[in-house]
Amino acid sequence: MPLQAVRPKILGFINEQASAWLVALVVLLAGLALTAIVAWAASDLYQQQLRQRFQLLVNERYTRLQERFEDQEQRLNSLRRFFVNSDEVSREEFDGFAQPLLLRTLAYSWAPRVYREQRSQFEQDVSDQGGAPFVIRELNSAGELAPATERDEYVPVLYSQTKSLLSAPLGFDLLAQPLRRSALERAQKTGKLAVSQPMQLVGVEPAYATGVLLVAPVSHLPTSGESQNEPYGYVMAVISIHQLVADGLPKPDRDNLMMQIVDTSDLHKRVLFESGTVESNSDLVGARRLTLGDHVYALNLRPSQVFEQANHSSLSAIMTMGGLLSLLLSALLYVLVSQRQRALKLVEQRTVQLRMREQELRAAHGQLRSVLNAATQVAIIATDLRGVINTFNAGAEQMLGFKAEQVVGTHTLESLHLAVELEARSASLSVALGKRIPASQAMLVESPDNLHEAREWTLVREDGSQLTVNMLATVLLDDHGLWIGHLAIYLDITEQKRAYEALAARDRLLKKLSAHVPGGIFQFTLEPQDNWKFIYASDGMRDIYEIEPGVLQQDAKRVFERIHPLDVERVRASIRLSALQLSHWREEYRVQLPQRGLRWIRGEATPEELPGGGTLWHGYVSDISDLKRVEEELRALSITDSLTGIHNRRYFQDRLRAEMVRLNRTSGALSVIMLDIDHFKRINDRHGHAVGDGVLQELCKRISQRLRRTDVFCRLGGEEFMVLCPHTDGEQAYSLAIELWESLRSAPMEPVGTVTASFGVASWRVDEGVDGLLLRADSAVYVAKQAGRDRVEAERLRA
Template sequence: MPLQAVRPKILGFISEQASAWLVALVVFLSGCALALVVAWAASDLYQQQVRQRFQLLVNERYTRLQERFDDQEQRLNSLRRFFVNSNDVSREEFDGFAQPLLLRARAYAWAPRVFHEQRSQFEQEASRLRGEPFTIRELNSAGELAPAPERNEYVPVLYIQTQSQLGSPLGFDLLAQPLRRSTLERAQKSGRLAVSQPMQLVGVEPAYATGVLLVAPVASEQSATEFRGYVMAVISMRQLMADGLPKPERDNLVMQIIDTSDQQSRVLYASDTTLGDSGLVGARRLTLGDHVYALTLRPSRVFDQSNHSSLTAILTMGGLLSLLLSALLYVLVSQRQRALKLVEQRTVQLRLREQELRDAHGQLRSVLNAATQVAIIATDLRGVINTFNAGAEQMLGFTAEQVVGKLTLESLHLPQELETRSASLSVTLGKRIPASQAMLGENTDNLHEAHEWTLVRRDGSQLTVNMLATVLLDDHGLWIGHLAIYLDVTEQKRAYEALAARDRLLKKLSAHVPGGIFQFTLEPQENWRFIYASDGMRDIYEIETGVLQQDAKKAFERIHPLDVERVRDSIRLSALQLSHWREEYRVMLPQRGLRWIRGEATPEELPGGGTLWHGYVSDISDLKRVEEELRALSITDSLTGIHNRRYFQDRLKAEMVRVNRTCGALSVIMLDIDHFKRINDKHGHAVGDGVLQELCKRISQRLRRTDVFCRLGGEEFMVLCPNTDGEQAYNLAMDLWQSLRNEPMAPVGIVTASFGVASWRVDEGIDGLLLRADSAVYLAKQTGRDRVETELLRV
């Protein structure tokens, strides 16, 4: 075929005979047109990206502000729960609880509800506790705090924890001003948090004076509708909004907040950032308490400066690149035309050598057909196949007539794989490698290294092979083609993939199982060894799995000294009986300290002697802790902290079994607080609970370690005295009786109790012993209370 018949055209439509100047002009104009299209597309993309960046900044700023509002609600709710769960909160307790809450809030305060008839007593008590005069005050016409006039009800600030340097407005009556009064009424009516409209805060520096008052009602513990007062958070919008946000000269957003319930639509907060030229606007709604705030966000000048358009740069670079490319093509086309003339001169010489190669090809063909298990394929410099042996026909399903001179080596390979290898080689070698040369380019450094490839058979199925490619040289050392040798490795790869899949599945299963999975052997001569240990074993023992497999004794060194021998013995017993192994034991870890571990394993006997276990271990420390907490709660009285009736009955049954078996001694002391109902009626149940707690404290300090102190219920208590006869129990009861009378209890004074003592009699049951103790208490009540009674003695 003549050489001119296969010459491609320049750019697909310009003849090779065309002037190089014409080619350069066409390329320059095309490049300029392309630069304009790219610039237009880039401009549209720039606008979309600016809007997206702005929306991301708006969403992030809104989320951060809403989290701050929610955080203030949570902190105030925690302070309210502190007052609801405490009948009486001192100033020190309030300061200790409120101090850590001062984050982005100017102050936290407690204002109790005081009626007109309680004012004088309330002011006197507050003055006494503070050690300085305390008066309920309000703002006068001069803006100063002055004593408040007589009203039916007051809500003065009693405790306050503030960041302000101007002092605390203690005694300030929140009902004195309509704005604060309406906020308190909304909070009391709804029973939830309420927020004031924008106001000037009292006792706050002028820079932080604009803000709101977040109020939470505090109800009485006995009645949810009886309000004791209010806890408040004094919030400066400047501090809440600006702290932690970028400085104005670096902020991308201009922020403005308006209270939607404010009829005047006053600006509650506005940032000092300079507004940009962009017309983008983002609006969101923030919620705090029962108010909704309108948040408006606009891009700042900083945002505009950091998002400038690259349209001018694209046009400039596009024009320069077009000019350079046209100049380059002018040089290449002119040189190509000169080179084609030289090619035509060499063509005649090459055809003469072609005949010689055909003769040599016939001889080589005979040799290649003898290799039936290996595919041997040779190509010319263009990649067209000129040798296809019998092994290649058997492997790929093609005949030599269908391939030689018609197909290229590239057409036998999987196209996607060629593209991937071509891209990889282009990066490695620093130049573009065509897909047709990808299977040959990997062997430029090592001509005898095999690589794995995927071939496509005639029926469309795929075949995995190892390929060894090399170059073919003539007698003068010139490159005349390529030689590729293929070996089918499909079955070998399938076996490797099955093994790898099994290993991945095992690793994935072991990683998702809570705890650790292991295989453990006990060989003769006490040789302990881990055959397999999953990654979970590292977390259980804080030992790397490789270390465990090398030395199993490292795991036993982590076991608690009191448990290690028990664990070893259980493993030996499981090996002896081939029984299921299950143990719970403690481990001492360097980082996490003491932990509880549960292990289970199934043993099997090894043919050569020894035992192999398949099992797992898991951390049950949380379960153990919950069990201990539940047990403690089930036997403890929640008010006084001593044992309850259930624990007393269990211990009494156990002691009765002991004395019936050994004929030892056992006594009980029952006591009932005198006139306890009067204490509750006069001072309240909170004081009554305090009396019970103080009584338990005094009695517990005088009991022996063997005695069991329990609360039967209400104001009745019982002391179980093992190994104690009647006289010893009586002396102990007298000591307890005296400890109550020696010192008064604030604020009720001296608290007395009636004591009854009974000691166990042979063949007597639990009911009989308790009945005699109860009768002794009844006798003490009947004979004047505040005394100790036994079966024989009276005091």
Template sequence: MSLHAVRPKILGFINEQASAWLVALAVFLAGVALTVIAAWAASDLYQQQVRQRFQLLVNERYSRLQERFEDQEQRLGSLRRFFVNSHLVSHTEFDGFAQPLLLRTRAYAWAPRIFRDQRKAFEQQATVQRGFPFAIRELNETGELVPATERDEYVPVLYSQTQSLLGSPLGFDLLAQPLRRSTLERAQKTGKMAVSQPMQLVGVEPAYAMGVLLVAPVSHAATAQTPQSEPYGYVMAVISMRQLVADGLPKPDRDNLVVQIVDTSDTQQRVLYESSNALARSSLEATRRLTLGDHVYALTLRPSQVFESVNHSSVIGILSMGSLLSLLLSALLYVLVSQRQRALKLVEQRTGQLRQREQELRSAHGQLRSVLNAATQVAIIATDLRGVINTFNAGAEQMLGFEADQAVGHLTLESLHLAPELEARAAQLSQALGKPIAPSQAMLVEGGDPVHEAREWTLVRKDGSQLTVNMLATTLLDDHGLWIGHLAICLDVTEQKRAYEALAARDRLLKKLSAHVPGGIFQFTLEPQDNWRFIYASDGIRDIYELEPGLLQLDAKQVFERIHPQDVERVRASIRLSALRLSHWREEYRVQLPQRGLRWVRGEATPEELPGGGTLWHGYVSDISDLKRVEEELRALSITDSLTGIHNRRYFQDRLRTEMIRVKRTSGALAVIMFDIDHFKRINDQHGHAVGDGVLQEVCRRIGQRLRRTDVFCRLGGEEFMVLCPNTDGAQARSLALELWQALRSAPMERVGTVTASFGVASWRVDEGEDSLLLRADSGVYAAKQAGRDRVQEERLPA
């Protein structure tokens, strides 16, 4: 039998007669194919990572812009409440309140409603107050401000606080321009904030001229008799979209995103704002909705060239490296195959050249050693049966700090491990297997069998530092199946372990922070089947609703059982509206708690649409009971005279106005009684102001005891008082005035003796105004004093 008939095939399937070039080419093509597959997988992973990074940037930018839009509404809302809660706002008070609000806003302005017959008086009064000529103006065809033409109504800018270097267009009539007029009409009709279509702002630098006008109507405070009244003016925020969006964001040459904002209600689809940075060649794009007032804006976000430059793909590197490795491997196989073929020929031809063949085998072993050392990120360590290291690759050198010469033949695999860890593992295995296991074998056996699964161990470097690795240990067998040693492959997992520890620390920090936040943090979902559920609820929820957070995650309906019956439907409706519009949810409502009773709660949350349908809110709730109590106390102080404890002039004017509206509507009866203490200045001069204050308090006590529950007793100022008598005609009012007059003079007061007063009575006449009614009552007091004081002056009937 020839030698060729018994020779084994190369790699088990390649015939020795095959050309070495053919083998190398086949291996190279296989390597290139594997490299292409790896590159394709890396490209797909890269695209996923790019999309994830883009989404993170989009969500952060959208959240920031939405907060800025909401902040503009809140600031203008505070300015409107300032006007609603103030009887009269001067220019100085307006500047003092509006100036701190100028954050990313070009200007704030106040514009009252002025009718045709009020124009001249208004311009004169504004000229006196401002100290320079003031006129209601409008833009002519050339864009210059000129005096406005005659119209039935004007809304001129009276006060303005601005950041613009060009000043404020005071006197500019907002009704003279169609876009501004339509915005005011919508605000007047709805009673809420309205936003204009995109416009060129007046009195603003050209670079910031494109923007919108945010308008809020200002009406008198609602009462039980007048729940809603026509606005008597408007507060406005002049918003430059460039200043609102670009302020505080990265510069164009460093911004990862290209931002574009378009008003969806604008028929021309004009661009309100667009970044100046260059757009990347990418199909990535995200669209979000921003709300401001009654408008919805389309926010389009696309990656910039900066984003593209910092997120480059590694596909080319993988292809290059894979192709190079394939070429090296094919070259290596070519060398091996060709060397083998030549060696066999030499064996057949010249057995005397054995030494040369051994040298060639050593060269092949060196090449294999080079391939082994190329794995620098993995430590490959082989030992003999005694555990002494006989293979220590470059990855092991880099990972553990030992040179190969220092480890091979000198160290054991056991010496590289942390001794207490091996002893603990050996004790655990000994107990589990029922036989003693030496620490040197603890890393090599698992349940009595050789280890074939990776396990985490702690290795000791040359410098004494510790390293956490994932080690796979297995046995080495020779060609006859005999056990000749062990092989350990170690992968450094220190950074991975640190990442896990960082995530755990972050979770602990989140729980600790939520425990110290006043109120409760929650995630709440409304699913398509009208299923209400809390995904997450912090421990602060327990103090708000007196319910355990774990129970709320099982059944959210328990929260609505705590809400006051008069508020629960309003809260449910606001949640559904927020889900429908994906708008920010904010409500203040009452809750009935088993232990603390009635409390006020404020809740805020931001919604997002879930991929499978439904809505998810992220928000918080807080207890505002103390704030509500302070608001009530402040309201009581604002309508009460601090000295006497009765109502003040402001409350009297509000009540008189309400009663006048009622009698005009129902043709009922109304009367007022005005009286002034006689010689009160003499009391102050003779006895001092402290005694005078006591006289005022005693007068109020005596008068208050004689009044009916429906009467309104007020101090107009000094020693002048007023009694408002609803549903009372002139005769009844005179009878009551006589009773009050008699109660006041019936008994002397301590230190000052008898105190008297002069009374005037007036009853309402058809088509009579407030000023006329009060003037007749005041005339009665004057007539009583002229007649000798200490009397009630009868009302004179009209001629």
């Protein structure tokens, strides 16, 4: 019986989809149960192994600590035997023997028993041996060492060997302190090692301050028949519990155990040592007993978090892996059981999708046919692999005059093209690609340097006329990506080509006209986003700015980089003002060119507002450097005396008026020095006007050498000269006039000899005008002339 017939009888009302879920659920539950059993067994085994590892660590730690305690006892016993076997031990012998024993021990000491009647002699003998006063001392009520009070017996520290910076207080009586007295009495009574109660050690770090005193009595060797003699002294070991226990153990962040040592003899159960490790939440506990001398200490050990992290349980991993395996197995069974149902459902779905796809393709084919027929301005032609036309839309019929029935299946794409163009294109492609390209495929093959771009061709209409078009060709692929033909799209560009030719002719004409116009012609725009742009720049712009017109059209800011820094902001502001007011723009400014250096430029343009909100200027720029140079030369000639080269009367009057305006506005000082050459007419009559001109030039040379940079030297006419002295009072001007008078008469002039002049000095007065100041200077010269010439006269001399 087939499975399809059996399953419904077994499952009853449960369909096949539900049976797949049921199988998957049963397998999942079984896997989870098995995982739980394995996890329980693994957990029990883990707890056993964890306790074993903890006990091993506890035993190892206890053994190590007990060995250290016993080592301290052995070292102290060896020091005691050294004293027992020696008649007398000096300080040097004690240091030499005790120093090697200092391992995990702070200090070793020797303290003899001294009775009341022996005290004075004992102190005297020790002082003589050590070379320093020795006194048996004890702590007084203030905590300071003081001479011990009278007692029957003393046990003072005589020798001490330590690694601490603070050595043991020599002479300190151990019987004066209760803890030490109790340890000494127990050692004397038992004759064995005794340990003091915990005490705070002095001179060590706080972490090492808790310690004990291990005491061993020292007696003479008994003779035959005698019992143990009374001790005549004690050797002691000062032990820091932290140093003894923690030395050599792992660091707290790496220790597997949390360790605690408790003094059981203390009623308060004082903790002597506790490690800094973090205790875990485990219930594992290890307890041991450590013995040192006559004391028993409790050692409590617990696992730390380091131990817990190093011995983590694999229970979670087992549960996770078991759950994942159960889930994967159930999913796999579900997939296998429901495979047939999914396959049938998928087939049904694909059938429905294929039917829908067929309907969509039919609709798309109809839409494509409608689009092709609607594109009446574009010719769309499709061919098979042989080039035979199989699609010819209405636009192709209208463009070429053929009917679709005439060309479909009968004509090729080659028959529509001009044969001469195909041959020329075939030859060029064959050279470029390195292989022969047939003329029938020349319109379909793309050149390596012109991929996926439309190309201009000439088509032949039905009536034999020719038509210029742009053609874009591409391959046609089926649903499997196989090449089944070509698609060519043609666009009539006859009118477009005519327009391009007209524009090109206009551009050529404009270029010829601009080439004969001095300077450069431009169109310039300023958009709302402060975007500067040249729409047009003639070749003359290259000569003006030494920048290619093409570069200017790409980046208009290159022009402003050429403008002189002192003029660029003014030019920018004038352009913005012209855009704001739509006013005529005209500016003269300087440019710094890489080759020709500094040049003067004049620019004019007429603005108009653009629809988008920007401004368009039509204008020109020209080089006016020669004009500026002529203007400067004319200006220099207008203010310069042609004979002497110094400033003339016009310049002097302009400067004097400017200084007067300054004085009336800001106050200050101003003086003038007027000089007239003595007997100059006699020089001209005797030596001629040429020699007279030379005298004038030499005088100007000598005077100019003595003037300051701020002074203005001018020729008023004939033999009269004037010196304008800004920021100069009368005293200073008079001193300057004396210097000029001396420089003039100090050396003769060839061939006339010594030439002298009469000087007059005048200083500006408040509310005085130009005429008043010059009149007083002229009067001073007149006084000098009347007084015999060759002198300097000033206002202060006329008082």
